[in-house]
Amino acid sequence: MSVQTKPRRWDPVVKLTHWSIALAVLANAIVTEEGSAAHVWVGYALASILGLRLLWGLVGPAEARFSAFPPSPRKALAHVSEIRARTASEHASHNPLGALMVYAIWSCLLVIIGTGIAMAGLPGADERQDEGGRAAYAASLVDVAQGRDEEADIGAEQAEHAEEEGEHEEGPLTEVHEVAANLLYLLILLHIAGVVFETRRSGRQVVLAMLPGRR
Numbered sequence: 666m667s668v669q670t671k672p673r674r675w676d677p678v679v680k681l682t683h684w685s686i687a688l689a690v691l692a693n694a695i696v697t698e699e700g701s702a703a704h705v706w707v708g709y710a711l712a713s714i715l716g717l718r719l720l721w722g723l724v725g726p727a728e729a730r731f732s733a734f735p736p737s738p739r740k741a742l743a744h745v746s747e748i749r750a751r752t753a754s755e756h757a758s759h760n761p762l763g764a765l766m767v768y769a770i771w772s773c774l775l776v777i778i779g780t781g782i783a784m785a786g787l788p789g790a791d792e793r794q795d796e797g798g799r800a801a802y803a804a805s806l807v808d809v810a811q812g813r814d815e816e817a818d819i820g821a822e823q824a825e826h827a828e829e830e831g832e833h834e835e836g837p838l839t840e841v842h843e844v845a846a847n848l849l850y851l852l853i854l855l856h857i858a859g860v861v862f863e864t865r866r867s868g869r870q871v872v873l874a875m876l877p878g879r880r
């Protein structure tokens with residue numbers, strides 16, 4: 666097997682965003698209470714850091730740009746053949762298999778962030794939401810008072826109301842948020858396994874290249 670010892674180059678923005686994203690994901694997966702204020706604020710921070718990284722993919726240095734690691738199943742398959750042939754070519758950015766993983770992780774994060782913000786609202790929207798919540802509660806009281814005799818109607822209205830509320834709190838958004846979070850955990854395990862595998866295979870210190878001070 667050809668051995669590459671030349672370290673990959675990652676600029677400080679890629680390194681900083683990588684470890685902050687990892688920290689934020691760990692925090693929301695293990696530390697913060699689901700749906701708590703801390704969870705949501707870590708979520709907003711995560712959204713900003715990912716936003717910065719994605720912007721960097723357009724304007725950052727060559728190896729950080731999307732153009733350096735396009736998502737290409739064809740190249741990923743060629744890379745698998747290379748692994749089986751026990752050869753290792755050099756990549757200035759993520760290898761084609763790693764690139765697919767990076768886009769999968771980012772997509773998952775975007776779904777989690779999108780559903781999270783759809784449930785929690787944008788920062789500063791708390792007051793507006795509280796007012797909305799009070800109005801909805803008052804409206805539901807009126808509904809109940811008006812339809813006290815007609816139990817079937819109350820049931821239907823409440824079901825309808827719960828469905829509307831659910832769009833913001835308990836319903837499909839929560840489901841998608843949770844499924845995407847579980848998928849993300851799986852991708853992260855595969856990602857770390859991939860990093861370990863690539864380190865052994867290529868002889869490159871793949872992780873050191875992601876740490877501060879190594880360029």
Ligand code: HEM
Pocket residue numbers: 673679682683686687688690691718758759760763767770771853856857860871872873875
């Ligand atoms: C919550 C945990 C993690 C997430 C969400 C995550 C996500 C990512 C993402 C999105 C990238 C692409 C970086 C970019 O181009 O901006 C990446 C790269 C990388 N990650 Fe992670 N990561 C996590 C944990 C880890 C851990 C624990 C390690 C160390 C074992 C690690 C090592 C690396 C390395 C070495 C790369 C560069 C791979 C390459 O050279 O192509 N990651 N990770």
Ligand code: HEM
Pocket residue numbers: 689690693694699700701704705706707708709711712774777778780781782784785834835836839840842843846849
């Ligand atoms: C990668 C980061 C994240 C992970 C791993 C994560 C994970 C979770 C999990 C497992 C739940 C419980 C779902 C359930 O009740 O079945 C949850 C709930 C929630 N998350 Fe996240 N989350 C993340 C990011 C975010 C973000 C970015 C936001 C918004 C800014 C957010 C807002 C919420 C809210 C509001 C709930 C409560 C949902 C409910 O119980 O109705 N999360 N999160």
